[in-house]
Amino acid sequence: MSQRFASSFFRILICLLLITGSIAGVIPDAYATEGKRILLLTPESRRDQGLQEFYGQLQQSLEESGNVTLYHESLDLQEFPYETYRLNLARWFRDKYKNMPPDVIIVTGQQALRFSLQYEKWMWPGTPVVFSLASDVDVIQMNLPPHFNGKVLRANFSNVVHVVKTMLPGTRQLVLTGNVPPGEMNRTFFRQQAMQMSDELSIRDLRHLPLTEVLEEVRKLPAGSVIFQGMQTADRASARQYGADVLQAVLAQAQHPVIVDEPGQLGKGPLVALSFDFAELAKETAALALKAKAGKEGSHDLISSGFIPLLDNHQAERWQIPDSRLPAGTQRRFYTPTIWEAYRWYLIAAFATFLLLLIAVITLVIERRLHSSAVDASRQVLSQITQMNRKMTASIYNEAIGHELMQPLAAILSNVEAAMIFLKREPPAYDLLHETLQNIRRDNLRADELIRNMKGLLTKSDTELTPVDINWLVRKVLNFLSIEAKVRRIQIRENLGQDGMLVSINIVQLQQVLVNLILNSMDAIDRKKGKERVITLETSLYASDQVRISVVDSGTGFDQGVERVFESFFTTKPEGVGLGLWISASIVQAHGGHIWAENRLGGGIMRFKLPLLRGHHE
Template sequence: MLFLLFVLSSLAVSVQAQSVEGKRVLLLSPDMGSSASLQEFYGSLKAELRKTGPVTIFHENLDISQFPQETYKQNLSKWLKEKYRVQNPDLILVFGQQSLRYLLQHEKNLWPGTPVVFALTSDIDVVQMNLPPNFTGKVLRANFSNVVGVVKTLFPQAQQLALIGNAPGPDTNKTFLPSRLSGMADNLRVQDLRGQSVDAVKDALSNLPPDAVVYQGLLAADLATGRSSGSEFLAQVIKSSMRPVLVDDAAVLGTGPLAALSFAYAEQGRETAELASSVLAGKPLRQEILSSGFTPLLDKNQLLRWQVQPGQYPSGSELRFYTPTVWEAYRWQLIFTFALVLVLLIAVVVLIIERRLHAHAVDASRQVLGQITQMNRKMTASIYNEAIGHELMQPLAAILSNVEAAQIFLKRDPPSLDLVQETLQNIRRDNLRADELIKNMQGLLTKSDTELVPVEVNWLVRKVLHFLSIEAKVRRISIKEKLAADGMIVSLNIVQMQQVLVNLLLNSMDAIDRKKGRERSITVETMLYGTDHVRISILDSGTGFDEGVERVFESFFTTKPEGVGLGLWISASIVQAHGGHIWAENRLNGGIMRFKLPLVRSE
């Protein structure tokens, strides 16, 4: 009986030992980790794994950054499958977002269902990935917005950030892609010099303005010439730029950089190993993603050189080459930093959602505005019929006169063919003129889309004034032009903005008719408004706005007995849709309508 109990207990101990012992772990890294930080991570990880017992560790460098071709990845997948056909791994450890993306793409063909633990991966990339249930791991908050936050805290007056290092894409745990830089730059001008030759980078750095800061990421070699490593290049960067330099690698702190934005790589390796050991021991795999942020390491000597005050130190930063006081050593800045980063991430998500909703709302409002504008144009079409008819009479009469003249020339003996040819050209000219008038009227009465084109403001004003000149003569109203120099270009929908000017001019004519005074005049002015807007003003000698000047652009509000209150509201909606602003003013013996539009350029 005692012998049986001894055998059973021995089997239990053996089974428990086998829970970790004899397991095979496959490490997948994007490329050879040449930096001291990555070597520190891998060493800490492997040492911690071996503490649990004899574990077989395989390490494969995928070299994806050097060979991003899809054919290479497919062949690599076939090679890995064949290599580990007999010794299938019990756990896969994958490092960096490039390796993680590769494994997600080929996991079903390689090791379907095998537990996967990832580390040294950017949090933004992991959030965008649809991870299977057998994936878990740790992410790093190493986004470009975090770097910008440190720069703005250390140097509140900074206006430019120069990026140097590897070409965008191959970093192990960062994704500073060019398409994402502007959205996270917080009004900093970003000069992306990554991947350029040593000479080009040195030339650009020597011309940096006084308000610039330099950020050097990991630099394996000069991609253009292959002559310079990261450590060699750092001294050249500091000498060429003569500006504060921030780096990724904490090992170079003390050689000139002001700060190093570094992670505790040894601690990252131990925590990743602990998570992997729990999975190997048979604990249920929980898809819980942990995150860690970097710690700004500051060189006290460089802080004094660049006159950075203690109040400008980033939260959670650590001073090097300096003995901190007791108060400085125990401040709870790290907790505040974590909370702040979380709030910023939430704010970014909310702003992105709000921006998309706003874009959809703007598109919908423009469509509705186009439909309402079309209704308004048809309501005012009767006013234009007289002007169009008057304009068409001239070319039609000229065509008839030229036809009669051509008949006379043909009856001569011999026929005057030269005069006939000249007469035919005159007929063609007058026909084209009539055709243009008809097309302009058709465009005014046809539903317009929301296409915006660059237009010279004075040209548009003159075109509308010419169109309404007959209406002004019929009403015995003089229209004066007071236009600024030509060359003010605005991006707008021509038909919609014509409708705005027509509505405002007709409104002024109606105000003059209601007043029935001797002075019957309208002055149209254009001028530069500030440095980036043009202002168009319509001054009339009419009745003014009395006490309703603040409500004239509200829908269904009108001061005219026969009005419906839509014309000015539609005009205001069109101006606002073009990024402008419209308002009304009273003046001595009349009223003023003004609106401004953003300039594309002024020549």
């Protein structure tokens, strides 16, 4: 039993060892599939505004590339400038990153670069190193190996001189203040170099004096002096002080413009801050780190990165510096632009929009007036043509009307003579006389009606709209044309709908429409010369809000061109001019209606519809 247990135990132990070995073999592969590990070494944790911008952009550029893990270590070499500290720091990094060695190392500043160069063979031999923000002078002296590659800065003092002479052309002396710490990264202006690049400007270097002496010298500076204050500074004659404290002490004593190399001090008294383009340098450093490979030959490019002048607008006003004296690329700070400067394009766009709208409004007003004038002229022409058409139509049956008037006039004359005879009787025949007078009155009214109808037909009335029962209007027209129908031996029938179908119309104009349509039907019947000579007038409701009037005849119909009969100057009659039906269509359309023609078996139909007066819809 014990042998079986021991055998089972050893089998389980062997399986566990195999599984453990498999896992151990997988772990390096997992690390191998991870993204690139980049270690960032910085000389110290304190960061001015420019360095913060550099590190922020560097991290963003690396993260945007994807699959990158960034580690950051601050060396604090300036705080602990001891060999034993650097040695222990190198041992700590070797042990810390033993199982996760970095693929690329980024170092900033010459101190961090010297540290990496001194201990890289012990910590991570052969790993690519990308450096940045290092002085060109120090990099050249280091004799870097091939796998060290990067960008160096050349803090050219001639840029400082150019800014001073451009902004303040009356400057005769440039005073340098702020001590230079041993580990300064990228603004090392040696005294001899400064004198060589002064461009015939008097240079006075106070950077190595104690702060008390510096303040005393600043207080006594003559007119025409400008101070350039380096912000990475320390007073070696006393306790350590950083640049911001020294700057405030210098500003308290100075009566001259002060220039600094730290953008974070703008707004606290300096006129100009000179700064590198740290964001662009960070992007270039990130690009080099992502492309770095072990053993790749480094170029150690020397980039002459001129300072960018950042101007405090309040100080520019204090020292009366106009825009014409600002160097190219100067960036204003604390400047409130005018409305025109801030919103120039918005104002231009708004003005252009307003101008376009004004032009559009003026165009619309002019177009409206022209349209109104054209409508008035069109109405006037239509009225004149309609009037002419009415006169032409009236001339067609003048003779018939004259003949009809002769009958009531003759009857009146006969009745008058009869009345005179009845009065001469003894006694007078009053009953017969009374009847005779009634006949005279009847014949007189008949003649008066004929004359008034003729007068209405020949009189202009273009704007007056009157509520009218459409059946009344039809009967009135039929009564007017009854004489013409008798002369032509045409029978006119009525098939009218219910009374009370009110329409708002110009009576004379709609009379003219009906007269034109009926006369056109009479002409069609005459041309056919058939036995059936009948015209039927019909009225009926159309839909629920319109009334339809139809003229049905037994004439020739519309063999061709039924869709064009209402066009101007289109006619199927040899003697026609093509205006009567066009005028009728224009009048109907002006009343909000519609007119059309149809063919039927044994003749034709002309119809038009008009809107019923509101409140009388059935």
